[in-house]
Amino acid sequence: MNSTVGASAQYAPSVLPAQTAPVASSAPKVNIPSDAEVVAKVASTEIKSSGVNEAAQPTRIAVEKAAKELESFVQSMGRNLNISVDGNTGYHVVTVTNPETGEVIRQMPSPELLKIAQSLPKYDGLFLSRKA
Template sequence: MLSELTGGNSAPVPTPTPVRNKPAAPAAAAAPPTPEDAPKVQAPKPVDIKVDTQALKEKLMESIQHLNQAMRDGGRNLNFHMDDAVGAPVVTVKNADTGEVVRQLPNEVVVRIAHNIEEFKGLLHNKLS
């Protein structure tokens, strides 16, 4: 059967010789690292990032006013305004004839929920204090 596996060649298969590990070097030969040999690591320099949120808010309000003016000049009846409870601009589309709100983004329900959450924050904070 072995001759069938080797393809009919009856030459003996060499047996592998075990590999012997060399003995480890004695622990006393390795010198412990000293503080001078340790790599030099420096702490990163602190970065002071200053953001003027008041200036950003003023710029956003100015952009919203400019956008509203452009919509009026273009004959569109779109109105953009900033809602503090939502924390983002709110877009309303009104019927030019009746003044009725046709569409609002985000939806009126989302705006009401945001206002209710703001009111709940105040109630919860006051009760816990």
């Protein structure tokens, strides 16, 4: 009989005493600033220059140097290399030509791809469904 009482006591839910008084919080109260205080603080904050142009300058110099090294390497192989920016699309265009004949050996991106890229703004939104 003892074993039955022990087993039932083992599975009985524990009962906590009911609290009659509210529990006092020991955490200090946090003073939340008003919207006006936040706006005033943001408005008085000094905005410093990001320095993006200064940071990008060494990268531009490195790219120009790499381009010149590529051009001299390709010229040593009997070819001319021209790196430019397409005015209509903003794409970088690399053209390899034969210096004796002026024939374009390779252009990346191809002239066809540049034409497609130039015509894309005409079709802006055409392939999108406007239904909600």
